[in-house]
Amino acid sequence: MNYIPNILFAIALFVGLGYFAKNVKKLIRNIKLGQDVDVSDNKSQRWKNMTRIALGQGKMVKRPIAGILHIIVYIGFIIINLEVLEIIIDGLFGTHRIFLEVLPQSVYGFLIGSFEILAALVFISVIVFWIRRNIIKIQRFWNSEMTSWPKNDANYILYFEMVLMTLFLVMNATDIDFQAMNSGNVISQFIAPWFSGLPETTIHIIERSAWWLHIIGILIFLNYLYFSKHLHILLAFPNTYYGKVKPKGQLNNPEAVTKEVKMMMDPNVDPFAAPAEGADAEMPAKFGASDVQDLSWVQLLNAYTCTECGRCTSECPANLTGKKLSPRKIMMDTRDRLEEVGKNIDANNGEFKDDGKQLLGDYILPEELWACTTCNACVEACPVSIDPLSIIIEMRRYLVMEQSAAPVELNNMMTNIENNGAPWPYNQMDRLNWKDE
Template identity: 80%
Template sequence: MEYIPNILFAILLIVGVGYFAKNVKKLTRNIKLGKDVDRSDNKSERWKNMAMIALGQSKMVKRPIAGFLHIIVYVGFIIINLEVLEIIIDGLFGTHRVFTKVLPDSVYGFLIGSFEILAVLVLITVIIFWLRRNVIKLKRFLSAEMKGWPKSDGNIILYFEVVLMTLFLVMNATDAEFQAMGSGNIISKHIAGLFGSGEHLHIIERAAWWLHIAGILVFLNYLYYSKHLHILLAFPNTWYANLKPKGQFVNDASVTKEVKLMMDPNADPFAAPAEGEDEGEPEKFGASDVQDLNWVQLMNSYTCTECGRCTSECPANLTGKKLSPRKIMMDTRDRLEEVGKNIDANNGTFVDDGKSLLNDYITTEELWACTSCNACVEACPVNIDPLSIIMEMRKYLVMEQSAAPTELNVMMGNIENNGAPWPYNQMDRLNWKDEN
């Protein structure tokens, strides 16, 4: 009978971690549906980006208030959960605060005292975040794409953090042995009196202990369904981010080949392929669905924090256009999830569902509203690149469907016929020099 709690704890831990591992496998599968792209160059710069942006939160603090509050939650939540290691050991082996046996009281007290202070700071910060979303109602949290589940998800995470921090403090406040130490109970000693004294304290402490670890495991598995998946993906996302100068677009190899043929006066565009060279069927230009994007772009969609900084900086959005870079990422993630569920339902094979990212999720009006200024890319605190997805879908519209807006078709026709975007004869191109 004395081992039943340990067995129950082991089962809880195995189920929680096992379900999380299953979701990670599904997440990895979905990301790998994207095309391959090599982002292994300049490793030193990539490690630096990850350290500064994902770990150091350097882009978050560009908006000082939100950045400072986020750092409190980020640091507090991560450091406080270091005590999960002690809980796991205690749960599996039936010990109680095992680290008090291996660490000096002063060291253990310093650690737990720091955790308690951070827990209070996290509680205060989370309440401020809740007020910003639900009372002050900041404009970037009120966009059309933030209604329904995205709004609920943002609040659910805040409630999770309030509950977990509260349980941590209650667990400490009702632990008679810990309170008797008189070290580390910086905050909990002030609330211990609320629970009185007697045998019931042990029941409350055990209940808070079990609920705390269960809550952490539930939170861990909730991440897959939440925008807070960025807690895990921000690190690889910043490492694999595009290091090329903003505004430098990737040249399509097949298009580059055609241009070189056009520029070479000795080239024969009708010549047969060289021996051993099989051109095969030309690849699809651009992207109309998630499988046409590369895997980094798909990882970007899962990493999106839905903070709205990209949309709040977007000049097209600010002038009333329908484009929202945040919505582009959310739509890409939603479509990718739909494709993943399709694969799960059809024994690992995708069955055409008659839908696509283009039109069913993202409209051409949104795509053509983009000015390609890179403001969204610069604003993102975790180096997400909505512009690359927009440009891939534009490429599909132009090169596969010839569906560019009239103004662009006129310009491209002028370039083809006149060698310039303007509608005049090539012989008149230098007339401007005679005007002075």
């Protein structure tokens, strides 16, 4: 028996899964660069969110056309790839359609028939997606942040899916024994006649070629995910689980800020006194965020999960009125900077070497941050529970509390509140006169 194909298959499988595991390890390392945050609360609600939003695609269907097409691709791609298990067993042990020996022919035929129907639906849906993106040119796919790579990346995935579905159907159509069984060849029976005039040996070569290209294509696709916006295929589940469960309008209240305020309001505290023996002698934590390491690991997970679909930006009132802010760009910039920091660490033996850059300023400008109205439209629109607003708020905190760099109007308001107890420049004795008018 010739074991060379089995050995080659095992090598390809080992290399593909090994490289994927290496990238997953790097991904986890980069996410853990963020600050720790407690997300152990409301477990039942978190499970419900993950089931409804990630598994059930609950927020996708708010835009019915894209939502239904996405569900077809999502379900089809996952279910069809269940056949990968059979391919792996066949590839490692030299069998052919091993499940046909385990399952009744009718059951096996029903499964493969379902896979073929889904493959055809996926192929059609992907074509519609390609037309929407490249022919109709829906506006949210062509915003300024959608440079050459994001545009190409989206198309590469569409081409990948079309090729993989085609290979699956051709593989079935050229499997002479499978076609002779006449069970499960719901779609491939119409493709099989294309090869009817060829010698049986040639048809077998085509079948084997499609089989090999299909599994190698899946391994390539798997490893491409790390470099693509389609990483959300894997990360949507943890991201929706760890997503915000508190009311959207409720901002977090950092402990460091609370301590500072209490110290300022307590007349008995000397802010310049040395800490008492045994007390926490550390300097106050950095307020807000200027770089990715200052953000929480959940926010960094958000950045990697971003699908770049643009629903957030298309709902953003600031963006719609011509402001510079794009919530999608906030997430893309955060991910790009995080990748840059990760490469820096890789190049310096596991240590980060100051590169003179940071997220705020080099990637995201203050003008973008102050354009935000904190309306939460972007958070509500995101189909995978990403929270761009939380990153905006953290960088605003840094600008205000570390650099005193708030806009003039905001500084005036805060000065009035401090001096007059109201945001308007009225004497404290006059601040309630409005009620008498």
